[in-house]
Structure formats: structure tokens, C-alpha cells
Amino acid sequence: MDGSLRQVKVEMPREKLLKFGASSLSDVELLALFLRTGRRHMNVLSFAQSLLQQFGSLSRLLSADYSQFKDVKGIGNAKYTQLNAIAELARRYYYSRGVEELTLNEPDSVRDFIQSQLTTAEREIFMVIFLDNQHRVIKHCPMFSGTLNHVEVHPREIVREAMKCNAAALILAHNHPSGRAEPSKADRVITERIVKACLFMEIRVLDHLVIGRGEYVSFAERGWI
Numbered sequence: 001m002d003g004s005l006r007q008v009k010v011e012m013p014r015e016k017l018l019k020f021g022a023s024s025l026s027d028v029e030l031l032a033l034f035l036r037t038g039r040r041h042m043n044v045l046s047f048a049q050s051l052l053q054q055f056g057s058l059s060r061l062l063s064a065d066y067s068q069f070k071d072v073k074g075i076g077n078a079k080y081t082q083l084n085a086i087a088e089l090a091r092r093y094y095y096s097r098g099v100e101e102l103t104l105n106e107p108d109s110v111r112d113f114i115q116s117q118l119t120t121a122e123r124e125i126f127m128v129i130f131l132d133n134q135h136r137v138i139k140h141c142p143m144f145s146g147t148l149n150h151v152e153v154h155p156r157e158i159v160r161e162a163m164k165c166n167a168a169a170l171i172l173a174h175n176h177p178s179g180r181a182e183p184s185k186a187d188r189v190i191t192e193r194i195v196k197a198c199l200f201m202e203i204r205v206l207d208h209l210v211i212g213r214g215e216y217v218s219f220a221e222r223g224w225i
Contacts, residue, residue: 039074059214118175181212
């Protein structure tokens, strides 16, 4: 009886997806589909729920390194590589889809794209998205890379690149490998310098996103830009 009940529960997310689409599934249900099996005395849905509770969020779970799973029952090499592959597949999906298809009419998609590129980076990366006068994306690129807690940014290089591609506006982004997205004083100072340098060339800085693990801070949302 226990086996049959467990089988019904495993199939529920699959049937729900086929009937209503993947967006109808919760994080637990989606994770259960990828895990496929639970562990002893715990079906796959309960196992998925326990993993999300233990790590705090889907983002933190998928970006966790191998050492963080050493005390997690039910996660061996096979399941760890599967979870790691899911995260990398999502990152590559967003990259292959291309932020060029996105506009600022889809701010959530732009943020998701930036998070997919920066969340798991082990050092600070400063990325710039260049936009035309209708806020369509011209191109995006990581312009500066640094250490675990510092990246040196040169506003003149950003302005030079913006002029080369005839950009009318920019979105700035960088990550905090420590996981905390709260901007530092240095983050605010360099943002002000970039804004001033761009203003001289009539280029608008629309936002600066600081990406942590499972969290972000938008300078525009805080009224800092």
C-alpha cells in the first residue's frame, strides 16, 4: 500500500504539468520531477520539500557546492551532479535565448537573465547591458572581473564601449559572491561616477543590480538612480 501511494504522489506533478503546463507547478513539485526518487521512509515530494527548507530557497539549493551536501541524506554523487546540471542548463538557456530578445517592458526577465549569469560566479564580475533609445538591448558583456570581494571598475571604459555601439542607456550589474546583495559604500560611489560620466555623453544609467545568492538589490527601486 505504501509503495502504491508513493507512486501516485510521484506522478501527480507530472500529470499536473501535462495538463496545466510547467508554470503551474510549485518549486517542490518541479524539484521532485528532477529528483525522480526520494529516500528511505520519505517520498520524493517530501524529500524535495526538506531540501528546500534546509537550503532556504531553490536558488541556494541549485548554487550550493558539493561540500554543502556532505551531511544531506539522500544526496550522493548522482543526485548532486543532476542538481548541478539543472542550474547550468538554466544558465545556458537564458544565455542562448539571449537578452537581446528582451526589453525593459520585461524587467523580471532581464533580472532573471542577469541572475542566471552572475549568481554562481566565484569572483566579482561587473556586467553592462547596452540599450538603444527605445530601451532595446544592443548587447551585454562582463566588462570587469575581480576577486572574491572586489572588482575594479573604470567608468571611462564603459562610456567608450557605449559610444562604440551607439548606446543611449545602460543597465549595470555585478555580483557579491559572499551571497549578501546589500550594496557597499564603494558600490554606490562607483555607480555615481558612472552616472556622471555617462550623463556628460547623454547616456542614461537606468539601473544597477547587485546580485547575491537568491536575492538582489536594485538601485532604481531604492531611488538611488
